[in-house]
Amino acid sequence: MNTLSIFRYIPESIIKASAKLIAMFINTQKTSGMLWKTRVNISLCYPNLTTIEQEKLAKKSVTNQCLYYANSFKCLAMPIKWNLNQIRNVYNLDTLKEALADSKGTLIITPHLGNWEILNPWVHQYGTPTIMYKPIRNKTINEFILASRNHLNTTMVPTDSSGVRALFKTLKQGGFSIILPDHVPAPSGGIIAPFFGINTLTSTLASKMAQKTKCRVVSLICVYSKNSDGYDVYLNDVGKQYPKLYDPDTYISTTTMNKVVEDLVNQFPEHYMWGYKRFRGSKETEKLYTL
16 A cells, blocks of 8 residues: 555545645745745746735635645545535536547646646546556655546546547547646747736647647646635636637637636636746746746
8 A cells, every 4th residue: 555545545635734834834935946946936926015015925826725635645645525515616518528529529628726636536527538648756755646537437648649649639539638737838839929918838738729729628737715715616618718729820829728718717826836846947037937
């Protein structure tokens, strides 16, 4: 048994309390680590906020990031039924059902916003998606995640050209693929495009999938409910809302994908994973994360 399976037996209240204690410590480290990166990113994206407001948002974000990371281990360790019971509200479910009935296939985009691990069992109620997976360096964590995904019979493909072909094949066969649209790609897999008005290296994969297959594009996020008792799921038919996602010009479609993510983040800024170097990769930001 994987040692991380112990999360199955730890009460969620203890996991949350521990995550908040860790966040309190991180929030004292103002010149390095998660809080520092979060503050840098928030100051870029929300320059109209006062310094006090930016700091408040940054610390709230750090707390949520710690909670989501910790609860992800709980979700991975628990049975499917437990995960499904944590979902309190689902908004625009018909959007997903209509998209999945479309013979053109469906691309589901899930930004670094909220808790993906509880979404994974939920979305499997509607079929078996094809998902890219990059192995984690920590062997224990990697095996723990793989065991959970295998339990769901997830179709996982590598983050290379063979995985890309598998994603396209799934869509062309009328299935559905899931992808993170806001990770920082290798330079060969992206272009410089604006995100929150900042030119940054951006993956072109999601936009190219929409361009070439004309599939339905649906955003899917899961964040804590307002009283933090469980989660709320939000779906939107962003392919209809942002028709330029299908523009044949890769710069236009990629910029539009960034706009989709930006609008989603603006709805729940305190739930976005601000603690990574999202804006690296362009000449404009090459010294951004240098102390």
